[in-house]
Amino acid sequence: MSEVSLLKQLARSLMTGQLIAASDPHRLHWHLAPPVGLLNDPNGFIEAHGRYHLFYQWNPLACRHGAKWWGHWSSADLVHWCHEPVALLPTEEYEINGCYSGSAVLNDGKITLIYTGNVKYADGSRTAYQCLASESSDGSYQKLGPVISLPEGYTGHVRDPKVWQHDVLWYMVLAAQSPEIKGKVLFYRSEDLQQWQLLGEIAGTHLNGLKEFGYMWECPDLFHLDGQDVLLCCPQGLAAEKYHYLNLYQCGYFVGALDYQQAKFPHGQFHELDLGFEFYAPQTTETADGRRLMFGWLGLPDDNELAQPTVKYGWVNSMTCPRELSLRNGILYQQPVKELQQLRQGNGSQWQGTAAEAPAMAAVSAELLIGVNGPFTLSLRDNATLDWNGECLTLTRHNWRTQEAESRYWFGTLQSLQLLLDSSSLELFINDGEACMTARYFPDPAKQNLHWQGHGQLSIHHWLLSSCV
Numbered sequence: 001m002s003e004v005s006l007l008k009q010l011a012r013s014l015m016t017g018q019l020i021a022a023s024d025p026h027r028l029h030w031h032l033a034p035p036v037g038l039l040n041d042p043n044g045f046i047e048a049h050g051r052y053h054l055f056y057q058w059n060p061l062a063c064r065h066g067a068k069w070w071g072h073w074s075s076a077d078l079v080h081w082c083h084e085p086v087a088l089l090p091t092e093e094y095e096i097n098g099c100y101s102g103s104a105v106l107n108d109g110k111i112t113l114i115y116t117g118n119v120k121y122a123d124g125s126r127t128a129y130q131c132l133a134s135e136s137s138d139g140s141y142q143k144l145g146p147v148i149s150l151p152e153g154y155t156g157h158v159r160d161p162k163v164w165q166h167d168v169l170w171y172m173v174l175a176a177q178s179p180e181i182k183g184k185v186l187f188y189r190s191e192d193l194q195q196w197q198l199l200g201e202i203a204g205t206h207l208n209g210l211k212e213f214g215y216m217w218e219c220p221d222l223f224h225l226d227g228q229d230v231l232l233c234c235p236q237g238l239a240a241e242k243y244h245y246l247n248l249y250q251c252g253y254f255v256g257a258l259d260y261q262q263a264k265f266p267h268g269q270f271h272e273l274d275l276g277f278e279f280y281a282p283q284t285t286e287t288a289d290g291r292r293l294m295f296g297w298l299g300l301p302d303d304n305e306l307a308q309p310t311v312k313y314g315w316v317n318s319m320t321c322p323r324e325l326s327l328r329n330g331i332l333y334q335q336p337v338k339e340l341q342q343l344r345q346g347n348g349s350q351w352q353g354t355a356a357e358a359p360a361m362a363a364v365s366a367e368l369l370i371g372v373n374g375p376f377t378l379s380l381r382d383n384a385t386l387d388w389n390g391e392c393l394t395l396t397r398h399n400w401r402t403q404e405a406e407s408r409y410w411f412g413t414l415q416s417l418q419l420l421l422d423s424s425s426l427e428l429f430i431n432d433g434e435a436c437m438t439a440r441y442f443p444d445p446a447k448q449n450l451h452w453q454g455h456g457q458l459s460i461h462h463w464l465l466s467s468c469v
């Protein structure tokens, strides 16, 4: 479809939909969510010219997946964001079924996007092109077309390029599927972002000592952190275990050592990045001050998004809060970026004592730092609970699709929790970010408090958070 006709549809969708979306009682107060329509993966996360840019997979025309566009936000402080003009629309033959996920680099001072042009055929088959687009002086993006077509020996499921620079050369990890229907991560090199050489498969099912490990690994991201290399990826097709891999698709990481010359990435075991209900397709960037930051999609693919309560207000899904990563003893720690502390209202209130005696606390848009010594149960707006029994931390929520309760688990020695709450999401950082649990939940808007039970001793610092979107 032509750009003009798509932009007309966008204008109509925004003009009729934006106020309705904003009136949703579950609309988020301080998380990024689409103005209208469906959001999925974070794309092209980069700091450039003194601003942070976050692009995202967007269907602005409906609350369902389809031919994706790239939405675009920018921010000076990672907290207050403004929506920029849409960056990519699927107008060309080589991307006609969607400008799929990808990344951004700074090349000759210009933000350059590398993304997947997705093409589906009537017989159900598909192909994919890895494409470039470069920032123009007016902030729009000029498409430079495909630079990699489908590599030989893979199915049409090749996508989600993540590019970075190392010793003057450009490198890319790319998700791919072998003809045996196994998930792989391809590794490429380029001198100029235009000509790319495939160096080999660096990770995937049947590589680096892994046995069966999924039929597709979406959204790889590879970076150096605290002396080691980390591969993030989203394997699809792992069988659920009693306490692990409980979501439809997984998202996790391997720690290893990338050998740029030999194109090898020997690595350790797979760790889940998040033990909650919704977390997928994260993307990182390195900031000017040397931090490795990450956004994730606070959602999951193929998750019956039409059942979400926000759909009747014409929007669905959001980003996680921005998180800072660090590697300690082979574990990837995640913490909310320090900039989010701007949202805290005043000095907050502090309380210490036996859990059952703690007062009710406002929970619609709030942050809690909790020191834990002994068991407790926390009820979140009568729609989710967090239970610590001394061995297992269990997050249980009401599933809005099945109307049943469902749980996720973490085992360890619990010392502290940081809980970030928005009107329909929760993000839980365990022991300084050693593990995380992330979820949407849709409480009755009239139920605004959290309540404590149990005989454990707690110290609680509670803040209300300001709205910023």
Ligand code: FRU
Pocket (backbone or CB within 6 Å): 040, 041, 057, 068, 100, 101, 116, 159, 160, 218, 219, 280, 281, 301
């Ligand atoms: C992950 C994903 C990517 C793809 C994009 C399409 O959620 O399926 O693999 O590029 O979403 O929107």
